Structures are given as C-alpha cells and as structure tokens.
Amino acid sequence: MSCAPYTMNARLRTYFLVLAAFAATAGTVMVRTLVAGDGRAPEIGALEAVYAREAQRIEPMELTPGATFGQILTDAGLDANEQSALLLAFREQASPRRMRAGTEVRLVWRGDREWLNGIEVDINRDETVRLDRSEVGWLSSKEVVSTVTDTVFVAGQIGSILWNSVMDHQDLARMPPGDRARLIHRLDQVFQWQVDFSRQIRRGDYYRFAFERHVRPDGSMRDGSLISAELVNEGRSYHAIWFDPNGDGEGTYYDLEGQSVRRAFLKKPLEFRRIASRYTNSRFHPVLKRWRAHRGVDYAADSGTPIQATGDGVVVRRNWSDTYGNVIDIRHPNGFVTRYAHLSRWGPGIVQGSRVKQGEVVGYVGMTGLASGPHLHYEMRTQAGPIDPLAIELPAGDPVPTDDWERWTTESADRLAMLLKLPDPETFRAATDEPRTARSDH
Numbered sequence: 001m002s003c004a005p006y007t008m009n010a011r012l013r014t015y016f017l018v019l020a021a022f023a024a025t026a027g028t029v030m031v032r033t034l035v036a037g038d039g040r041a042p043e044i045g046a047l048e049a050v051y052a053r054e055a056q057r058i059e060p061m062e063l064t065p066g067a068t069f070g071q072i073l074t075d076a077g078l079d080a081n082e083q084s085a086l087l088l089a090f091r092e093q094a095s096p097r098r099m100r101a102g103t104e105v106r107l108v109w110r111g112d113r114e115w116l117n118g119i120e121v122d123i124n125r126d127e128t129v130r131l132d133r134s135e136v137g138w139l140s141s142k143e144v145v146s147t148v149t150d151t152v153f154v155a156g157q158i159g160s161i162l163w164n165s166v167m168d169h170q171d172l173a174r175m176p177p178g179d180r181a182r183l184i185h186r187l188d189q190v191f192q193w194q195v196d197f198s199r200q201i202r203r204g205d206y207y208r209f210a211f212e213r214h215v216r217p218d219g220s221m222r223d224g225s226l227i228s229a230e231l232v233n234e235g236r237s238y239h240a241i242w243f244d245p246n247g248d249g250e251g252t253y254y255d256l257e258g259q260s261v262r263r264a265f266l267k268k269p270l271e272f273r274r275i276a277s278r279y280t281n282s283r284f285h286p287v288l289k290r291w292r293a294h295r296g297v298d299y300a301a302d303s304g305t306p307i308q309a310t311g312d313g314v315v316v317r318r319n320w321s322d323t324y325g326n327v328i329d330i331r332h333p334n335g336f337v338t339r340y341a342h343l344s345r346w347g348p349g350i351v352q353g354s355r356v357k358q359g360e361v362v363g364y365v366g367m368t369g370l371a372s373g374p375h376l377h378y379e380m381r382t383q384a385g386p387i388d389p390l391a392i393e394l395p396a397g398d399p400v401p402t403d404d405w406e407r408w409t410t411e412s413a414d415r416l417a418m419l420l421k422l423p424d425p426e427t428f429r430a431a432t433d434e435p436r437t438a439r440s441d442h
C-alpha cells in the first residue's frame with residue numbers, strides 16, 4: 001500500500017482520478033459558407049479583404065416566448081431583404097425553427113450602435129451559429145464548443161441506497177448533480193439484467209467503475225460511457241466490461257468470462273431513475289408490498305412514467321379489469337408471461353397481438369383499477385404459476401465471438417485493470433471497522 005501521509009479515510013476520498021487528461025477532441029470546428037446578399041453565388045476565387053478590427057460592442061439578448069428572431073432583426077434595423085438574406089445564410093448551419101424561447105442571441109455592433117456587424121445564436125449548449133456581415137452579404141459559420149475527454153474512477157460502499165451513495169459521493173462533488181444522475185442511469189442500464197437497483201441493493205454492497213466522458217469548458221458533461229464496472233450485491237460480484245466485437249460502435253458489455261451481460265428478461269420494467277424510492281432514505285421500503293404478499297411487485301413511480309417490456313414477446317392481453325385497471329399481458333418464449341397493471345395509457349401502437357422487443361415502451365404508469373396511488377404492478381408467471389422475477393436465474397447471453405477472442409483478451413484486461421487500482425470491498429470494510437481516530441497510514 002502507499003505511504004501517503006494522511007488517514008485511511010482521506011485516502012479513500014482521493015480516488016477521483018481524472019486521468020487521460022486531454023485526449024482532447026477538436027478545437028473550434030468552423031464550417032463556413034457564403035451567401036451573397038443579392039442571392040448570387042460569390043465569385044470563385046474571391047478573397048475576403050483583411051481589415052483592421054474596429055471596436056465592437058456585444059449586446060446579449062434572450063428569445064422570450066413573445067419575441068421572435070425576426071422581431072429582434074427588425075429592432076436591430078434590418079429590412080425585409082436583409083432579413084431574408086440573413087436567414088438564408090443561417091439555414092446553411094441550422095434550422096431557425098430550432099430557436100426556442102430562452103435561446104441566447106448576441107448582436108455584434110460596430111462602432112457605437114450604428115451598424116449591425118454580426119449576430120451569434122446559441123442553437124444549443126454545444127453549437128453557436130455566427131452570422132457576419134461582409135462585402136458580399138451575410139456569411140454564416142458554426143462554432144462547436146470543444147470538449148476534453150477524461151476518465152472518472154469511482155469506488156464506493158453503499159451505506160443506505162445506491163442513489164444516495166453516488167449522488168453524495170465526495171469524489172463526485174465537482175460534477176453537476178444532473179451528470180451524477182446520468183452516471184447512475186448508466187450503471188442501471190449496464191446491470192439491468194442482473195440486479196434490480198430499487199429492490200436488491202443492500203447496505204454494505206459495493207461498486208466501482210471507470211467512466212469516460214466528454215466535458216465542456218463549464219465542467220458539464222456532453223456525453224460519456226462506462227468502460228468497466230463491478231457491483232458486489234449481497235456478496236455476489238457482477239462485472240460489466242465494454243467490448244465492441246465488430247468495431248462499429250455497436251458493442252455491449254461482457255462479464256469476466258466473456259459472456260454478454262444481456263439476459264432474456266430485464267430484472268424490472270422501469271428505469272431506476274424513474275422509481276420513486278430513490279428520493280427517500282433507507283427506512284423507506286421501495287416496494288409497497290412484498291412479492292409473497294400478492295404475487296406481484298409494485299413500483300411507486302409518477303403517473304406517465306414509461307413502462308418497458310422486460311423481454312421479447314407478444315401482447316396477448318390489452319384490456320380493462322376492475323382490479324388491474326388498464327392491464328397488459330405479454331407472452332414470452334418458454335411459457336413465460338409478464339403482466340403490467342394500473343396503466344394510465346397504452347404505449348404507442350400497442351394492441352393485442354403486437355410483437356414487442358425487450359425495453360420497448362408498452363404503456364405508462366397510472367393508478368387505474370384498485371390502486372391507492374400511481375404505481376406499476378408487475379407480475380411474472382410460468383405455466384406452473386407465479387414466480388418472483390428476482391429469484392429466476394437466466395442463461396448468460398451470447399459470448400464474445402471466437403474471431404474476436406484475442407482482441408477481447410487484451411482490451412478487457414486493460415479495462416479491468418482500471419477497476420483493480422480502485423479500493424476493493426475489503427479496503428472499505430477495513431476503513432469502516434477501524435476506530436474513528438485519525439491515524440497515519442505509514
């Protein structure tokens with residue numbers, strides 16, 4: 001172990017290693033197009049004249065629900081001809097319809113508000129369309145905010161529930177809360193066939209993961225993906241390591257043996273981030289009733305929350321019952337049937353006889369029938385009778401293709417190594433068991 005001159009607890013907190021700093025993607029990407037003011041194409045070979053920059057004044061404004069872009073242009077003194085030339089240039093980069101209320105528009109004035117020299121429109125968080133007045137009319141260009149790529153390494157032991165453990169993780173304190181929630185969602189997506197985060201996570205469970213992200217200059221995440229993750233649930237360890245057999249970006253996650261983490265059934269029909277229990281402390285039981293009590297599982301969630309088919313199958317029932325309210329039954333291969341009850345409405349195009357894919361939205365949470373509040377009642381049955389969806393063990397998914405086995409061996413070893421440098425469950429246990437006195441760890 002290291003000889004870091006601080007305490008065990010402090011050392012655990014330092015595992016927010018932002019590595020791989022500056023595998024930087026692109027600087028500013030410029031896409032430049034030229035639209036002549038009178039509609040004629042500019043002369044081939046014409047060069048832009050180079051002038052000394054005059055003083056500019058930038059006037060920021062925001063599109064309010066009442067104010068249109070056209071209104072702003074009119075107020076800035078552009079006549080109808082100039083406006084249509086400007087919009088023509090704008091359309092080379094983006095649709096003006098993408099400008100919603102709240103869009104920031106900056107007017108660039110030359111001199112003392114006598115001449116509108118340019119306009120900048122933030123069409124989204126990552127792209128700005130620039131319009132510049134030139135000798136030949138309005139020029140448009142698009143600037144893409146540059147991001148840096150880094151990898152976040154996090155390990156933690158679950159004190160109460162997974163949601164709180166990640167949201168309150170000290171190593172993630174600098175990450176915006178929305179991005180932390182996205183991390184949890186990615187973990188849920190990766191382990192959705194293995195563990196129901198809302199019902200199976202226990203105090204003392206453990207996780208560690210490596211997450212690669214693209215970060216904007218303001219510290220927010222544009223996107224990201226899990227590279228590798230481990231979850232220890234009630235003493236059983238689950239691994240998920242990203243691998244892309246064809247190299248086409250359509251990869252998936254595999255366990256240490258090279259078997260896909262996918263199974264014929266998801267553990268639960270709702271995304272973890274939608275299940276109401278996440279907001280509460282450990283004393284609140286996320287399940288309204290235990291499975292044994294009524295042969296089904298209830299998930300508290302807001303009305304309108306999308307419900308996913310837990311497996312591929314055919315809708316064999318879509319009707320009303322006094323008890324279940326709006327109810328859907330799906331028949332799956334091997335005699336499995338799943339039931340989704342108290343729905344507020346059906347999923348798009350879902351009728352009796354519909355073929356559905358795992359993860360497809362079949363309906364929305366409601367409180368129709370005998371329901372005291374909005375929740376989803378979920379059942380799973382075989383010909384032999386009702387079964388507990390948490391209790392079934394399903395065969396592993398497809399293994400890594402034989403042709404890719406060598407590459408898998410190399411890549412998975414690298415991705416697993418990222419986890420292995422993080423504190424393991426024993427480290428956390430030791431830290432928890434130790435007396436709470438500061439102690440040097442030499």
Ligand SMILES: [Zn+2]
Pocket residue numbers: 294296297298376377378
């Ligand atoms: Zn129920």
